[in-house]
Amino acid sequence: MIEDLWLIGIGTGSPAHVTLEGMQALRDAAVILLPLKGEDKDALAALRYGILEAAETTAEIRTFEYPQRDPALPYAERVSAWHDEIARRWAAALGLEKPSGPVALLVWGDPSLYDSTIRIAARLDPHPRLRVVPGITAIQALTAAHAIPLNTVGGTVRITTGRQLRNTGFPQDEETLVVMLDGECSFRGLDPEGLQIWWGAYLGSEAQVLRSGPLAEVAEDIAATRAEARARHGWIMDTYLLRRRGHRRAASAP
Template sequence: MKRILVIGIGAGDPDYLTVQAINALNAADVFFVMDKGAAKDKLVALRKEICARFIKDHDYRMVEATSPERRRDEGIDYKAAVDELNRDKQAVFERLIEDELGAGQCGAFLVWGDPSLYDSTIRILDAILAEGRLAFDFEVIPGISSVQALAAKHRVPLNFIGRPVNITTGRRLAEGGFPHDVDSAVVMLDAQNAYTQLEGADLDIYWGAYVGTPDEILMSGPLDAVKDEIVRVRAQAREANGWIMDTYLLRKRGVKE
């Protein structure tokens, strides 16, 4: 039986790898690496660095495949575009598992951050198994997410005492505003700077881009005071690197711990 490991490698810093993740690296025969283009070569390089650093006395090989891109046509439904993207990825994953992994071998996908949070690798593997054409076992190894890394870098807890925290997307924040009945909200996948629409909401923001990497940028303060500077710095960083990966925490001001 073929075996697949979905390994969370943390949010950029190789030191974020857990002992469980390192043990999993040393159990894999083949690593499947999804190439997302020249602008994101650093993401592929980091995966190779992690393997070179932590795998000891174990032969392995890497197989790179071009990652499909999500359609961004004007007017296309976001959910439909993501579903289409995952079907395209499923076809790539199926080919890799069938053609590049021998019977009894162990293959691995190295997932940025944690595989359970805004990543579709688990869903795609479940879909492959549901179709019944390929048979394999798979295991998920958790990783340190950008959410955890962001809070640690800013030295703040995610929640106030006894209060919930909401994890949402920039798209949802833009549609519905700051979530109701919470004092803290973590926002991911915000391509349009949705926080700028919350002027006057009396919030603090803790923002980070490329958290855990050498390109890391951190900014924080009252939202109204720093939002324009974050927009400027974010645009500058995206222009310089060709891509941006950022996360931020919004917290109501004046709430007692």
């Protein structure tokens, strides 16, 4: 049983992306749950252990194997069943004995943005007291790495996923699109005319790689770079920003 559950945003894997509040929370936690994720588990676990070492925490570390989604199920049902199983594995890793203090989870990026850890925590019974410590998002790391603003003056921004981009394309009424969770380089399915892209992987780390330019000119280079980097490291986490060049919102009539 978990009485206090702390979800701590850890940015994109660099200890420098963890806030001072996050570092203190890691030091104050009694138990830290650490996921092991399939073929990538050694590299990703090493990043998390590096953050814990930087925090100088004395918390007990308990690991659990991350489950796989069932591809035979419809998408919504697949995700729901996956979340149920993750919550079950959290509980199993802790056992029946109540922890002596707060239990912490290291959440990639920020727990509030395209992450389901908060939703998974709601499946625990009884519900724990939840504390969320914000972290650096992949979006912040991307725009900082490219030294660009997220929005244009008076412009709109939409944050979406690769799945949505493939299904709906680039919305005509939007100026800036941030795409996350895209393992299929869905930007290659867009009409590249007038689109600029800023892409980055392993943001904030020594392995960081960046590409930018007109989509028509750099799309295939980004796809090839992504494939090569994933093969070399065994895993990849990346995101990108698309913007219409020269787009201006229509001014209202006086």
